[in-house]
Amino acid sequence: MLYRTMPRVAERLSILGFGCMRLPTLNGEIDEPTASRMMNFAVENGVNYIDTARPYHGGKSEPFVGRALKGLRDKVQLATKLPSWLIKTRGDLDFHLNEQLTQLQTDHIDFYLLHALSAGRWENLLKLDIIGFMEKARAAGKIRYICFSFHDSLDTFKKIVDSYRWDMCQIQLNFLDDNYQAGVLGLKYARGKDIGVVIMEPLKGGNISISIPPDLHSAAKEAGYGKPTLADLGLRWVWNHSEVGLLLSGMSAPEQMTQNIESAAKGFPGTLTPKELDLVKTAKDLFVSRMRVPCTSCGYCIPCPKGVDIPQCFMNLNNAAISGNWEAQKAHYNYILADNRDGNKASVCVECGACETKCPQHIPIREKLKEVAAAFEMS
Ligand code: SF4
Numbered sequence: 332m333l334y335r336t337m338p339r340v341a342e343r344l345s346i347l348g349f350g351c352m353r354l355p356t357l358n359g360e361i362d363e364p365t366a367s368r369m370m371n372f373a374v375e376n377g378v379n380y381i382d383t384a385r386p387y388h389g390g391k392s393e394p395f396v397g398r399a400l401k402g403l404r405d406k407v408q409l410a411t412k413l414p415s416w417l418i419k420t421r422g423d424l425d426f427h428l429n430e431q432l433t434q435l436q437t438d439h440i441d442f443y444l445l446h447a448l449s450a451g452r453w454e455n456l457l458k459l460d461i462i463g464f465m466e467k468a469r470a471a472g473k474i475r476y477i478c479f480s481f482h483d484s485l486d487t488f489k490k491i492v493d494s495y496r497w498d499m500c501q502i503q504l505n506f507l508d509d510n511y512q513a514g515v516l517g518l519k520y521a522r523g524k525d526i527g528v529v530i531m532e533p534l535k536g537g538n539i540s541i542s543i544p545p546d547l548h549s550a551a552k553e554a555g556y557g558k559p560t561l562a563d564l565g566l567r568w569v570w571n572h573s574e575v576g577l578l579l580s581g582m583s584a585p586e587q588m589t590q591n592i593e594s595a596a597k598g599f600p601g602t603l604t605p606k607e608l609d610l611v612k613t614a615k616d617l618f619v620s621r622m623r624v625p626c627t628s629c630g631y632c633i634p635c636p637k638g639v640d641i642p643q644c645f646m647n648l649n650n651a652a653i654s655g656n657w658e659a660q661k662a663h664y665n666y667i668l669a670d671n672r673d674g675n676k677a678s679v680c681v682e683c684g685a686c687e688t689k690c691p692q693h694i695p696i697r698e699k700l701k702e703v704a705a706a707f708e709m710s
């Protein structure tokens with residue numbers, strides 16, 4: 332494992348962090364034995380940054396992390412987030428932090444982030460003296476580093492960066508989204524102000540880690556790239572930026588963790604070859620031309636009152652569009668979403684619109700679900 336430092340953070344952090352938002356599941360619940368084994372494996376292999384948040388796995392990620400870190404807590408830096416969209420009063424701030432400490436079974440959270448800030452949420456939090464709250468929590472030893480994660484425009488990002496002496500910020504970045512939200516410009520801006528940067532969605536919710544499509548075979552061969560998927564290239568593209576502190580991967584299976592740990596051994600800045608960079612460009616052009624929905628599978632839009640598994644619907648649509656294998660994705664969609672086993676199909680949507688107000692990517696979810704139903708539910 333390689334480690335990097337951030338200007339205002341004392342610890343050296345593994346360049347691969349374990350994001351606990353897409354843990355392995357069984358029958359819709361966290362597959363706790365497998366997920367716990369992954370936690371142990373990660374720590375044994377040098378991962379020292381664990382990230383969770385209140386909404387992950389319908390509120391079950393934080394309690395899981397609390398249990399899984401028994402005996403490991405002092406080996407890792409623990410990050411979780413204040414659910415900024417749920418905060419109406421000053422009392423809500425204390426409520427969430429105290430409950431998080433209880434569920435995580437710890438007396439302190441190392442990195443405490445204001446979750447998914449946008450202009451409106453930031454304005455609301457400022458009215459509640461959020462910085463005063465965070466500094467008081469730090470003085471009381473409940474949190475150590477004051478941070479935020481972000482989903483809005485670059486201009487808003489710069490305003491938030493400039494409004495406090497943050498220890499770290501977390502942004503979305505991958506080779507498909509290099510110019511989206513904060514993007515590479517935001518990464519450089521924050522680092523230029525001595526704020527450490529953690530990257531989320533490095534593989535765009537798994538869209539980059541599908542098997543290499545036939546159209547890319549010759550470019551991959553030219554670059555000497557022998558992996559079956561683009562995941563390794565996607566992660567190394569992020570680490571190629573010297574301003575990146577670490578990236579979070581929401582690993583859902585032990586094999587993904589093994590592969591990502593292998594990739595992390597090569598995650599030095601500035602080491603992608605010109606041919607690998609050409610491959611990134613070719614892959615990006617191809618993916619962008621094919622993707623139907625810019626969904627990152629973040630899951631903020633769920634639960635849907637009708638149980639529609641929105642991220643799964645869009646994952647299947649994008650994978651089919653990128654790979655060209657519509658039949659396989661149709662079969663997968665109908666298998667995964669059969670009889671509401673893990674969630675409902677797109678056609679169950681009643682167009683209430685509740686999901687769209689929560690989507691950080693501002694996707695017209697109702698309209699896109701109709702495309703999903705047309706692609707996979709018509710015989
Ligand atoms: S618009 Fe459809 S998918 Fe979205 S929350 Fe309502 S029922 Fe669910």
Ligand code: SF4
Nearest residue numbers: 626627629630632690
């Ligand atoms: S539709 Fe939006 S909120 Fe839902 S998973 Fe995709 S990106 Fe996230």
